[in-house]
Amino acid sequence: MKILVCISHVPDTTSRIAFTDNNTKFDTKGVQFIIGPYDDYALARAIELKESTGATVTVLNVGLAETEPTIRKALAIGADDAIRVNAEPVDSFFVAAQIAAQAKAESYDLILMGRESIDYNSGVVHALVGTMLNIPAVSPVMKLDLDGNTVKMVREIEGGTEQVEAAMPLIAGCQEPIAEWKIPNMRGIMSARTKPLKVVPPVAVESGVKLQRFELPPPKGAVKLIPPDKVEELVHLLKTEAKVL
Amino acid sequence: MHVLVFVESNEGKVKKTSHEAVAYAAALGGSVTALALGRVDADELAALGKFGASKVLHAADDRLNQEVIQAYAHVIAQAMGQTGADVLVLANSSLGTPIAAQVAATIDASLATNVVALPDTSSGFSVKRSIYSGKAYCWVELAKPKKVIAIRKNAAEAGGSGGAATVEAFTPEIRDEDFRVKVTGTEKATGEVLLPEAEIVVSGGRGMKGPEHWSILEALAKELGAATGCSKPVSDMGWRPHHEHVGQTGVKVSPQLYIAVGISGAIQHLAGVNTSKYIVVINKDPDAPFFKAADYGIVGDAFEVVPRLTEAIKAARG
Ligand SMILES: Cc1cc2nc3c(=O)[nH]c(=O)nc-3n(C[C@H](O)[C@H](O)[C@H](O)COP(=O)(O)OP(=O)(O)OC[C@H]3O[C@@H](n4cnc5c(N)ncnc54)[C@H](O)[C@@H]3O)c2cc1C
Ligand SMILES: Nc1ncnc2c1ncn2[C@@H]1O[C@H](COP(=O)(O)O)[C@@H](O)[C@H]1O
Numbered sequence: 039m040k041i042l043v044c045i046s047h048v049p050d051t052t053s054r055i056a057f058t059d060n061n062t063k064f065d066t067k068g069v070q071f072i073i074g075p076y077d078d079y080a081l082a083r084a085i086e087l088k089e090s091t092g093a094t095v096t097v098l099n100v101g102l103a104e105t106e107p108t109i110r111k112a113l114a115i116g117a118d119d120a121i122r123v124n125a126e127p128v129d130s131f132f133v134a135a136q137i138a139a140q141a142k143a144e145s146y147d148l149i150l151m152g153r154e155s156i157d158y159n160s161g162v163v164h165a166l167v168g169t170m171l172n173i174p175a176v177s178p179v180m181k182l183d184l185d186g187n188t189v190k191m192v193r194e195i196e197g198g199t200e201q202v203e204a205a206m207p208l209i210a211g212c213q214e215p216i217a218e219w220k221i222p223n224m225r226g227i228m229s230a231r232t233k234p235l236k237v238v239p240p241v242a243v244e245s246g247v248k249l250q251r252f253e254l255p256p257p258k259g260a261v262k263l264i265p266p267d268k269v270e271e272l273v274h275l276l277k278t279e280a281k282v283l
Numbered sequence: 284m285h286v287l288v289f290v291e292s293n294e295g296k297v298k299k300t301s302h303e304a305v306a307y308a309a310a311l312g313g314s315v316t317a318l319a320l321g322r323v324d325a326d327e328l329a330a331l332g333k334f335g336a337s338k339v340l341h342a343a344d345d346r347l348n349q350e351v352i353q354a355y356a357h358v359i360a361q362a363m364g365q366t367g368a369d370v371l372v373l374a375n376s377s378l379g380t381p382i383a384a385q386v387a388a389t390i391d392a393s394l395a396t397n398v399v400a401l402p403d404t405s406s407g408f409s410v411k412r413s414i415y416s417g418k419a420y421c422w423v424e425l426a427k428p429k430k431v432i433a434i435r436k437n438a439a440e441a442g443g444s445g446g447a448a449t450v451e452a453f454t455p456e457i458r459d460e461d462f463r464v465k466v467t468g469t470e471k472a473t474g475e476v477l478l479p480e481a482e483i484v485v486s487g488g489r490g491m492k493g494p495e496h497w498s499i500l501e502a503l504a505k506e507l508g509a510a511t512g513c514s515k516p517v518s519d520m521g522w523r524p525h526h527e528h529v530g531q532t533g534v535k536v537s538p539q540l541y542i543a544v545g546i547s548g549a550i551q552h553l554a555g556v557n558t559s560k561y562i563v564v565i566n567k568d569p570d571a572p573f574f575k576a577a578d579y580g581i582v583g584d585a586f587e588v589v590p591r592l593t594e595a596i597k598a599a600r601g
Contacts, residue, residue: 051531051551055418075532129423130384131394156416156531160396165352165384174353174463177381180525194526195350195377196293196479198471204464214532215525246393246427250409253420255557261564261574266583269595272563275579277599280561282483282540283507 039093042146046074046155047105057252076152082217085116113230114222125240134166135243153178153213164211177211284313287368295324300374307439309335321347332448340453354461356385361455375433383433393425396433416554436537481510488514490545494522530555548573
């Protein structure tokens with residue numbers, strides 16, 4: 039069995055977000071980049087399946103050379119090899135088209151992604167690739183088990199969960215608690231250095247979405263503190279000032 | 284401009300976020316057709332006129348009673364073709380977002396999800412998206428002739444002053460291959476206010492000490508008609524179900540009012556709540572970071588403050 043895991047290279051969840059060049063560029067100063075937290079769940083589940091079934095795991099990232107340490111980390115966690123599509127991930131459609139092009143050439147049984155990237159939060163790449171390859175895409179997946187050629191999953195819906203199943207090939211957008219995040223060990227880190235990382239050029243795609251500018255939310259004013267024994271005052275403010283009651 | 288709106292429903296009732304989607308479409312200034320799939324109450328469909336739909340298409344085929352993304356996307360793409368719509372608007376939700384993607388890929392449209400405001404059409408067609416888990420926004424131009432827009436809660440106000448809409452049956456082609464994903468079971472809370480839909484959210488953190496203390500939050504939520512949420516450790520420990528966990532790795536909410544009780548306000552939690560209109564924080568630690576993100580705060584013990592607050596709201600209601 040062949041598994042493809044698509045990982046994004048995103049600012050650490052504690053990063054302070056800022057922009058430069060007249061709010062047209064993300065300010066990378068002091069920002070540490072990580073594997074997307076949801077993508078990390080996808081990778082962890084893929085490694086578990088590798089251990090239980092002997093599957094091979096390939097990781098794929100669409101990004102420029104600066105993403106290689108992130109890709110090496112995924113190799114250290116246990117992926118067998120990696121592909122980097124050498125391009126700036128300009129929008130979801132572009133990223134999806136790159137993933138679809140790679141997947142077409144290799145026919146993976148299972149393509150695991152994160153439910154969403156934590157930079158653009160689009161939550162769409164898995165669904166786009168599904169349509170591009172005409173195979174089922176399911177997200178957000180909290181549990182994923184194999185039963186022969188059938189994949190049995192638990193998907194989160196508003197207010198609950200549903201059980202779904204589909205035959206492979208299949209795409210899943212993953213989230214916790216599908217697996218526990220894996221931390222690379224020393225042996226993994228050593229072997230990651232020599233695992234194959236193939237750099238391929240992007241396929242040409244016309245992007246339908248053009249970034250114009252970034253914007254930060256207005257700074258929050260100071261909190262109004264209300265004494266704990268005067269909750270009526272809070273109710274009054276919520277009614278008359280905030281007008282939310 | 285002609286706009287199609289996919290409306291979601293829950294237990295036969297159209298969701299509030301879908302009312303907002305219809306209002307958003309109406310605000311674009313063209314004619315609005317709403318599309319509902321599967322079992323939905325008839326009066327709910329006609330009532331979509333109030334929010335600005337002139338016509339409602341209803342595909343009542345039994346196979347559409349289950350929310351299968353690919354099947355829905357195929358039906359919606361056909362409706363886009365038949366109505367000649369240029370724009371599709373729907374709610375950014377666990378159903379709406381992947382559908383938006385699949386329709387956009389099918390009809391070759393520009394796609395934007397997580398949209399938080401009406402577009403700027405002064406030159407071209409630009410929308411404002413929430414990015415970096417609510418820590419920033421970006422404006423993007425949707426350059427293709429066809430556009431698909433998934434809107435966050437509160438992107439438009441669902442006022443509701445229009446008349447009734449005409450409802451027509453819609454009979455699309457439904458293929459077996461659209462049902463390659465089979466739904467074999469559903470577990471869903473019934474009769475509750477759904478978290479992503481709620482105007483008010485009462486949320487508890489580790490400061491609540493244990494699941495047995497949730498009754499005081501539930502009493503407050505009930506008084507306010509609110510949904511209940513929680514922080515990640517709370518759902519990790521199994522005190523509350525996973526779908527209630529709010530934050531970067533959980534649900535992102537945008538209610539009018541978010542009340543956080545015994546939650547410290549870690550940046551990953553704030554990522555799920557910082558588009559809320561107003562935030563109230565109740566925490567016994569005056570240095571809890573959440574106070575910096577709050578509009579109103581009470582430094583105090585949740586077990587004393589919350590029941591008092593519930594009583595005060597009851598009293599104010601009279
Ligand atoms: C990659 C990543 C993703 C994450 N994603 C999320 C996420 O999506 N959502 C999320 O919530 N967290 C997330 N976290 C975890 C986050 O960093 C915090 O650990 C978590 O939010 C803390 O939860 P808490 O505020 O309930 O608990 P604590 O930090 O333990 O805070 C408890 C608070 O309760 C107060 N308290 C205690 N007793 C009382 C009382 N009697 N009355 C009033 N107040 C009291 C305390 O003063 C304290 O401020 C993530 C972490 C990582 C690394
Ligand atoms: N640049 C990228 N390279 C590879 N995979 C990506 C990239 N961006 C996003 N993905 C994958 O697509 C998922 C959904 O991303 P998004 O639709 O941007 O929210 C992520 O969780 C990743 O698994």
